[in-house]
Amino acid sequence: MKVTLNRAVFIQELATVQRAISSKTTIPILTGVKIDLKEKGLTMTGSNADISIETFLESDNEKAEMQIESTGAIVLQARFFSEIVRKLPETTFTMEVLENNQVAITSGKANFIVNGLDAENYPHLPIVERRNQLQLSVQMLKQLVTETVFAVSAHESRPILTGVHFVLENQKLLAVATDSHRLSQRIIPIEGETSDFNIVIPGKSLTELSRSLVDDEEEVEISIMENQVLFKTRNMLFYSRLLEGNYPDTNRLIPNSFNTEIEFSVPAFLAAIERASLLSHEGRNNIVRLSISEEQVMLYGNSPEIGKVEEALNYEKVAGEPIEISFNPDYMKAALHAFGDMSITIKFIAPIRPFTLEPTEGQGEFIQLITPVRTN
Amino acid sequence: MKVTLNRAVFIQELATVQRAISSKTTIPILTGVKIDLKEKGLTMTGSNADISIETFLESDNEKAEMQIESTGAIVLQARFFSEIVRKLPETTFTMEVLENNQVAITSGKANFIVNGLDAENYPHLPIVERRNQLQLSVQMLKQLVTETVFAVSAHESRPILTGVHFVLENQKLLAVATDSHRLSQRIIPIEGETSDFNIVIPGKSLTELSRSLVDDEEEVEISIMENQVLFKTRNMLFYSRLLEGNYPDTNRLIPNSFNTEIEFSVPAFLAAIERASLLSHEGRNNIVRLSISEEQVMLYGNSPEIGKVEEALNYEKVAGEPIEISFNPDYMKAALHAFGDMSITIKFIAPIRPFTLEPTEGQGEFIQLITPVRTN
Incomplete structure (x- = not known):
């Protein structure tokens, strides 16, 4: 050579x-x-x-x-x-x-x-028998990954939760990840003839895949084998192993009736969460408290050693019953980063029940869930 | 308040x-x-x-x-x-x-x-009795630091060598640092009336000082006390402790007659040193070898596990006897970085004697010394 x-x-x-x-x-x-x-x-x-x-x-x-x-x-x-x-x-x-x-x-x-x-x-790579089961644009695939992979579990105690669950059925592709404290799910419609699948891809593989895909205009062919998945672009083959085991049924976790709804601009709410978490990070529990009443919406954070913070939040719309709810601000920050610069609606049932976050426009396609922290 | x-x-x-x-x-x-x-x-x-x-x-x-x-x-x-x-x-x-x-x-x-x-x-800062013993521009002070501080010792076994030695006498300010393997010295002329001094300032203090001085146009007043030095700008006081003890006599280390001289453009020579050091870093000794003969100037690096590199070097001028000399490329890299983009002259006596590096123009004001490695 x-x-x-x-x-x-x-x-x-x-x-x-x-x-x-x-x-x-x-x-x-x-x-x-x-x-x-x-x-x-x-x-x-x-x-x-x-x-x-x-x-x-x-x-x-x-x-x-x-x-x-x-x-x-x-x-x-x-x-x-x-x-x-x-x-x-x-x-x-x-x-x-x-x-x-x-x-x-x-x-x-x-x-x-x-x-x-x-x-x-050098070892041989796996041979793919069935090619091109599904085709997606790079841009769509990267978005699916960005919107879900942050929510996978970092702990190996339940290995299946370290992956993102992809389900293709009824012309819809669902991607969902949860570490049992929060969940993030995106559904996209799929056109043309497809064979259904149900797989769990390691989160780390998806992160590397996302970094390897540079040209947003390109198409990715996805082929699924017994225990491998292949992502194929014009000049790259990207293989990942699949995680074995049954992914928990996350559908039943997402509530569909609520008692309080509030609409925030993501950048403004994120900035307030970051301020509150400065002090909560020093506390034993790392929680912030959101209080929605008829008069105002307040966010509280505190650390016995350093001090405390309170802030009257700017919001776009509020409806329903007053509520006081405490949560881990790190989960909220990650959730808000995944939305980017848009308006979201947060819906609550009760202080001890998980709450949902969705884009104010286009609900149902992208939804996140955060479990609150019980404080008494 | x-x-x-x-x-x-x-x-x-x-x-x-x-x-x-x-x-x-x-x-x-x-x-x-x-x-x-x-x-x-x-x-x-x-x-x-x-x-x-x-x-x-x-x-x-x-x-x-x-x-x-x-x-x-x-x-x-x-x-x-x-x-x-x-x-x-x-x-x-x-x-x-x-x-x-x-x-x-x-x-x-x-x-x-x-x-x-x-x-x-809050503890009180030291009181300075004698002010304004010496005045330098920020730009000159930062240059003095950059040209010397990298050569201080990182080891506490000889604490005095972790500092830069500053000597003011005969209207000249000398700054010198050495870790006993290499040395870097800058001399600048001082105008006006001054009181002589002889102090050793910790290298770490000088690095922080350099980072704290932003406006190159400003002047710095330097005042020396029993065991402190104060650098004063218009809106900042920067105090550092001094190192106690006698700094070794570095003057006698710098040779003044040589047998071989070679002139390099710093960026070209640095790039070659970096290539050679890729492999030497993996070797047990981390040395590269420079060979100057009448026909050519060669640089060699090798690692038994990875491989070897050789390169015919571009140089500007060469004079004197042929020589083969081995040295630690990390010292050479640090020395070359301190020169920046200019031509330098390297002067050798023998393979086992320290060699000097100086700007080709303006010799004597800035000089560096590197001790070679004995290979047999």
């Missing part, structure tokens, strides 16, 4: 593959990136126990300035290889596999000789 | 004082910032075992929008106070000392009540 390439283009591809490469793995070859050069182009592969990423750089991609002298394959220690390529002096560089899996990397007057591993020993 | 202030201006002053405030101190009141409001303006003080900073915000500073209702003083826990002020909703805010050292902080509809401490219990 001998090839000359544009350095910046190569670095970008390598950075994508590196998302799947951990230096902590116990399988030495998985600290490497597999580089496979054919006449059609350059395939790179990175993998760990959870995800595998394969990128393809076409040889006729003009920006890549690819000049192939001979094809072949090698595995190179990913972290070093990446640092070396980043620090090379010229805009292009040359890789050449020498004897004994050694690789010469040259650019300008700089010559590196690094030790590689035989590409034959 | 009751005062209304522009939030952004206040935050900037507080950030300066906070450089001297550690949350790890064993003296609780020192986790606080002392706020002292008089008719003339607002003085804030922060202090730790090494440095103390006092800033002054004039009441007639228009940007401060200061409205004083009553004067007074209080100590507030610095970290929380700063976070609270940063998160307040309006452009101005009001502080009012209530009973029992409680302080109301209000802005818009947000009301904080925080617990303060009696300002009477």
